[in-house]
Amino acid sequence: MNLFRKSYAEINLEYLKHNLSWIRSHFSKESFFCPMVKGNGYGHGDVIIGKCLESEGVTHMGVCLIEEALWLHQAGIKANILVFRGFDQQGAEEIVARDFIPVVSQWDHLEFLSQANKGKAIPIHVKFDTGMNRLGFPVSDAGKIDQYLWQNKKFRIKGLLTHLHSGEDGIEPEGKTQEQLRLLADVVPVFRKYNPVVHALNSAGILSKAMLNGDQTKTKFDSSLGTRPGLLLYGYAPKMNFKNDFQQQVKPVMALKSHLSEIRFVSKGSGVSYSHTWVAQKDSVIGVVPIGYADGVHRGLSNKGLVSVHDHLVPIIGSICMDYLMIDLTPIMNLKIEKNDSVILFGYTPTLGYRQTAVAYADILGSIPWEMLTSMSIRVPRVIVESSQ
Numbered sequence: 466m467n468l469f470r471k472s473y474a475e476i477n478l479e480y481l482k483h484n485l486s487w488i489r490s491h492f493s494k495e496s497f498f499c500p501m502v503k504g505n506g507y508g509h510g511d512v513i514i515g516k517c518l519e520s521e522g523v524t525h526m527g528v529c530l531i532e533e534a535l536w537l538h539q540a541g542i543k544a545n546i547l548v549f550r551g552f553d554q555q556g557a558e559e560i561v562a563r564d565f566i567p568v569v570s571q572w573d574h575l576e577f578l579s580q581a582n583k584g585k586a587i588p589i590h591v592k593f594d595t596g597m598n599r600l601g602f603p604v605s606d607a608g609k610i611d612q613y614l615w616q617n618k619k620f621r622i623k624g625l626l627t628h629l630h631s632g633e634d635g636i637e638p639e640g641k642t643q644e645q646l647r648l649l650a651d652v653v654p655v656f657r658k659y660n661p662v663v664h665a666l667n668s669a670g671i672l673s674k675a676m677l678n679g680d681q682t683k684t685k686f687d688s689s690l691g692t693r694p695g696l697l698l699y700g701y702a703p704k705m706n707f708k709n710d711f712q713q714q715v716k717p718v719m720a721l722k723s724h725l726s727e728i729r730f731v732s733k734g735s736g737v738s739y740s741h742t743w744v745a746q747k748d749s750v751i752g753v754v755p756i757g758y759a760d761g762v763h764r765g766l767s768n769k770g771l772v773s774v775h776d777h778l779v780p781i782i783g784s785i786c787m788d789y790l791m792i793d794l795t796p797i798m799n800l801k802i803e804k805n806d807s808v809i810l811f812g813y814t815p816t817l818g819y820r821q822t823a824v825a826y827a828d829i830l831g832s833i834p835w836e837m838l839t840s841m842s843i844r845v846p847r848v849i850v851e852s853s854q
């Protein structure tokens with residue numbers, strides 16, 4: 466695709482593969498592994514990510530919506546796609562017709578699937594609510610579900626799962642994560658005869674297990690416990706309750722880049738952008754960068770965020786507009802700054818390292834890297850790079 470505007474999200478597949486193999490190195494090859502590619506592959510482009518994962522031998526991927534599963538399917542992805550969100554009768558028909566794998570979390574899901582069944586047993590994963598209080602059967606329903614499934618041959622139970630709400634405390638034997646895993650472990654024997662996989666670990670859960678390494682005696686990190694990495698796969702280690710250097714082990718896959726479309730000179734006392742929220746304290750050099758809040762650069766970064774130009778961090782000044790933002794180049798004008806020079810809003814590069822990742826913006830905004838990545842607008846082209854640069 467032509468880049469008429471040179472603002473884009475660079476998606477580094479070498480970094481993705483690096484993160485993938487780092488995560489997998491902590492688990493046995495046999496354990497269930499289902500990377501999450503929902504939310505447009507955490508903003509990176511679900512088809513780009515899905516195809517890369519598939520080429521690396523990944524056999525299962527998770528999405529929230531049936532629509533997301535359809536996009537992957539229509540792009541030719543053959544991996545098993547788990548659909549985590551609930552569905553109605555129409556959704557159940559689509560799931561069955563396309564051979565997606567439904568995550569079943571309430572009784573009417575079973576009824577809808579039962580109606581949609583065309584004679585072939587439908588593979589399902591059953592979700593239990595162990596404390597998130599969002600989706601899932603109460604653990605006390607385990608016996609009833611077993612009875613229903615045992616009598617009803619329309620289903621083949623392939624997996625049991627729960628979702629961790631406080632994975633950052635995973636190494637604490639009496640923490641909330643261990644309590645959730647204990648509740649999950651209690652339902653496992655009820656379903657043992659079906660030989661399902663059991664999965665629970667999101668990024669924080671994975672890091673907790675990695676932290677404990679061989680010393681998991683006081684915890685419920687069963688060696689076969691399956692994983693569903695999201696954020697970590699995309700190169701961000703969630704904040705944990707314990708000191709660690711995990712962020713250094715993975716590499717942020719997305720770099721948001723643009724360029725200087727104009728360099729302007731403003732005299733002392735001149736204001737910049739809407740409502741002149743920034744006023745030059747001295748004669749200044751301003752760079753205009755063609756990317757704005759319609760692209761996913763949040764307006765809350767106005768007069769707060771930084772960008773990198775020639776490996777130097779310079780401030781965003783004035784209000785971020787829908788399509789533009791302005792930066793103060795005055796402190797670096799000795800570096801021979803020119804029109805069209807590259808501007809990196811965030812990303813990991815060998816020289817920038819971890820100084821200016823999506824976490825920097827998230828921290829300013831009181832947000833989280835998940836939101837920064839997934840709110841990258843559809844109008845930002847995703848440009849694949851394969852090298853480690």
Ligand SMILES: Cc1ncc(COP(=O)(O)O)c(C=O)c1O
Binds near residue numbers: 501667695696697703
């Ligand atoms: C059910 C489920 N599993 C796994 C994940 C991955 O979580 P994370 O991005 O923290 O690894 C998510 C993300 O929200 C989720 O909803």
